[in-house]
Amino acid sequence: MMKYLQKLGKALMLPVAALPICGILMGLGYALAPAAMGAEGATTGFAYTAGFILIKAGGALIDNMAWLFAVGAAVGLSDDHDGTSALAGLVSYLMMTQLLSTGVVSALPFMNLVEGTSTYIAFQKTAGNAFIGILAAIIGSTCYNKFKSTQLPDWLAFFSGKRCVAIVTGLVSIVVSVILLFVWPIIFNALVLLGDGIVSLGGVGAGLYAFFNRLLIPTGLHHALNNVFWFDTIGLGDLTHYWAGETSADVGWSLGMYMSGFFPCMMFGIPGAALAMVHTAKNKKAAIGLVTSAAICAFVCGVTEPFEFGFMFLCFPLYVVYALLYGIFTVITYYVGFRAGFMFSAGATDLVFSASLPAHANTWMIIPLGIAAFVVFYVVFRFAITKFNLVTPGREDEDADAAEANITLANNDFTAIASGVLAAIGGKGNVTNVDYCATRLRFEVKDSTAVNEKAVKAAGAAGVIRPSKNACQVVIGPKVQFVYDELKKML
Secondary structure, eight states: OHHHHHHHHHHHHHHHTTHHHHHHHHHHHHHHOGGGGTSSSOSSSHHHHHHHHHHHHHHHHHTTHHHHHHHHHHHHHSTTOOHHHHHHHHHHHHHHHHHTSHHHHHTOTTTOOOTTSHHHHHHHTTTTOHHHHHHHHHHHHHHHHHHTTOOOOGGGGGGOGGGGHHHHHHHHHHHHHHHHHHHHHHHHHHHHHHHHHHGGGHHHHHHHHHHHHHHTGGGTTHHHHHHHHTSSSSSOOHHHHHHTTOOGGGSSSOTTTTTTTHHHIIIIIHHHHHHHHHHHOSSHHHHIIIIIHHHHHHHHHOOOHHHHTTTTTTOHHHHHHHHHHHHHHHHHHHHHTOBOOOSSOSSHHHHHHHTTSTTOBOGGGHHHHHHHHHHHHHHHHHHHHHHTTOOOTTOSSTTOOGGGGGOOOSOSOHHHHHHHHHHHTTOGGGEEEEEEOSSEEEEEESOGGGOOHHHHHHTTOOEEEEEETTEEEEEOOTTHHHHHHHHHHHO
């Protein structure tokens, strides 16, 4: 299971790579045109127009992240990264979001869906849900891997092979959608009840909310808790009352307490964790490229998905620790009296705008709280990554040698190298699966004793690494993709 989650994490790198620049665009646009995202500000002039364009440009991908996951992750999860798997992922996503939409579910008499109820809200949250996108990618890629070579009778021969993948994917997606019709609202309503139950716990309850909010991000079910604490599902509505210009005297809780704790974590904690990932990375260039831009997104406008989806599936235990840190800092911010709110998310832009509202308090404390968050996130992430040898961006190859990036092939005859490597690992019959990363061919073999390391080196590769009994990694170098392409033809 963990191996598959890491494969999923690697597959998500493709769509996640498109998100950081969009988050930065939205942050800059929000700073120029706050009114375009619901805050106070001018609605005319050059700044507003420029900001509006930037917000819409960035939102084109951020708001449709689930589509990116359905298509991009499906390609990454397929055996040969074929575009047919992307089509299958899209087919699955479109079918599931349609079947789970409020319009369709409302038309099903046995669902008895009533507008305004938590069950109705649950199905509202399926459209654009990242979890549905990832699930679609898994369904699409799995169907592609299993049915891409299917041979049908002559009278159905047109639908043989890759053409049958989308058909099978559609059928599987219908079955999964029917299951989710019953499972999704049960889980969503259970989380609403959980939120209702921890409201009375004060600062500790706020911390529990923040913890579960982050923990549920991969599933998209954090919306269930958000509706309890930020909006008016049970008559709370921390966000709506805050931005309505009210104070704690107008409500029955410390206004802003369910938003304030996110600011030090998103603005400073994520950059601290990102720095730890860079310092512990074996491929620092890859780590810097992803987490640095993701940290800027989080600081400027509180867009955290590029950072979170970049490692949550690669190393879920570390993601749980990450969520726990949110809970701890939310409790701290509650008791030290720091209060701020957000219309979009807990970035610097919203911090500035929310400071003008009556419910804000001790906003200057973002400096000490931010420094503390940066240090704590950095120390915790660095300790956990190095102590337990965790997989994070730039550390996908646990035993990687820093010199691998400089490896050059003995020659550039990729066909000859692929042929030699294939023979050296026991031939086509010994290979059950093959993939590649930044510098290596990753084989799964039936008989590890059939692998001849001297013959692998003689073929032009740099060496062999054996991470497990049936795994064999052949170190090629930066041109590994070209060798892999030739190898796939032979297989």
